[in-house]
Amino acid sequence: MLSIERLLEMTPFKDVTVIAGRGGLSHEIKSVNVMEVPDIYPYVDEQGLLFTTLFPIYDDEDALHEFIVRLSEQNLAGVAIKLGRYLPEVPDYMIEQAEKHQFPILILPSDANLSTLTNYILTELLDKKTTLLEFRETIASRLHHFLLEGSDMTQFVEALSELSEAPIIILDAHLQIEATSIELEAVVMSEKGLYYLMNEEDMRQQVIVECLNQTYTKDDVLFEPIMAGKKLFGYLMVLKNETSSQETLSIIVEQAIILLAYLMQTKAAIQQKERNYLDSFLRDILNARYQSQSEIIDKAKVFKWHLHFPNVILVIRSMEQNTEKRISSYTKVLDSEKIEQAVSHVFDIPLSNGKVAYFEEELVVFISLAFETRLQEKLRTLAELIVKNLTPLGAFSVSISEPIERLQDIKSGYQHARLVHDIYKHQNKAPYIKFYQSLGLFKLFPLMKDEEKMQAFIEEYIGDIIQYDNKKDMDLMHTLSALIKNNGNVQKTSDEMFIHYNSLRYRIQKLKDLGVDLNDGDKMIEVAVACQMYRYLHL
Secondary structure, three states: OOEHHHHOOOHHHOOOEEEEOHHHOOOEOOEEEEOOOOOOHHHOOOOEEEEEOOHHHOOOHHHHHHHHHHHHHOOOOEEEEEOOOOOOOOOHHHHHHHHHHOOOEEEEOOOOOHHHHHHHHHHHHOOOOOHHHHHHHHHHHHHHHHHHOOOOHHHHHHHHHHHHOOOEEEEEOOOOEEEEOOOHHHEEEOHHHHHHHHOOOOOOOOOOEEEOOEEEOHHHEEEEEEEEOOEEEEEEEEEOOOOOOHHHHHHHHHHHHHHHHHHHHHHHHHHHHHHHHHHHHHHHHHOOOOOOHHHHHHHHHHHOOOOOOOEEEEEEEEOOOOHHHHHHHHHHHHHHOHHHHHHHHHHOOOHHHEEEEEOOOOEEEEEEOOOOOOHHHHHHHHHHHHHHHOHHHOOEEEEEOOOEOOHHHHHHHHHHHHHHHHHHOOOOOOOOEEEHHHOHHHHOHHHOOOHHHHHHHHHHHHHHHHHHHHHHOOOHHHHHHHHHHOOOOHHHHHHHHOOOHHHHHHHHHHHHHOOOOOOOHHHHHHHHHHHHHHHHHOO
16 A cells, blocks of 8 residues: 555655644555646545645635645545745645644655656556556556646647557547547548447447548447546547557556546636636727727737737627527537638638637627628628538527728627627527628617607607507507518518418508508608617617
């Protein structure tokens, strides 16, 4: 058994100091964890020794206060802290908590190498008497080495492929390729095959993936979820070959999943923090809190956003009525980066020229463009591609602002794109794509500040119809709007409203009795304006 007490007798740990929790020095060490994220607790193992510099929480007083208690509750063996860079000393309350819970706090020397120490412990923990355990030791050591050396996902996957001698594919939780040891263009995933695999249906001959002119079915892949606690981060897929050993692959996957969960959780935490900062930045832009165009261009670079003008804003709204499902769909869209990819493809610009953020229960897309001769045509192509690509995640509608030439016009451009949705959302149950420039009279109404005069105009031309509808609920306003839209065509309006031709004729007579004659062209222009004005005021 490797206890903390025995560990301290070993050469690499001779300069380690115990400052609290000596009553727990007999605790057995069964694993090693390295803390690089604030919420470490779901990812630590019982009887594990946690190594940390406290960097993720050194400036969070609440997190520091609960740190020792929560580790003790997780039944960890102890914690080894490297002081100096982020925390000069261990707070007194931590020492008191450690003494109370008999939870050892070890202080590492200032020149300690966490990678060396963790690998040393892992080596001690592994039983070298059998081939498989020796192999597990090698795998764990090498994978931890890559991780502790700061390797990114791509480098880690390449190392994993080298160890397993097989192609590796990492999928995110939405089954999109996150990383692969092969050229991405050479990998073709089958949605149908993945469906059968995910639902454990016995379709052994169904192709799951094609890679380098070779097809792989269920028996040809090792497919395991990457999880931490109950949270699913994605999936690890190993494409077996003739020399692959199930036993050795299982050991590699077992070790890799632990570290992949860490990598993906770290990435998710960073992305969420970046999104929070970006949301705050965008909120300030859309609320016109910046006066300097050069200032926001410089600040945008922090988010790897190449912001310049002219700019176009797209507002994307989910058609989902359930709030929880709608917000979930927005999260999936942001994670997938499908919108940024569509922008880059249609306009042939770098991904950094576009930025997508969740704001006010919708997705706001900023696109920095060069001057385009066919701008509206390309924007429609882009919107259609976005709606198509997002179909697996739900139904979405897109509104498009006019080109924005300067910082001072961003707020109004965004409001114009939102106005499009406000106008069309009630009359379109199916996904739609609409431009602010196509709004006609609705572009003028926001400029009219005197609502009393607007109400007076409405009352003069259609007031009797509105009052009649309120009393009789005959839907005359809807009928009038449909007739105006169809240029007075009775048959077309009857079909569109799903009412009998004679019923519509009766309503037309009632409209005439209330002062609206469809045959009076000049009068109908004013009635049409009043209807649009009424609709605008009741958005």
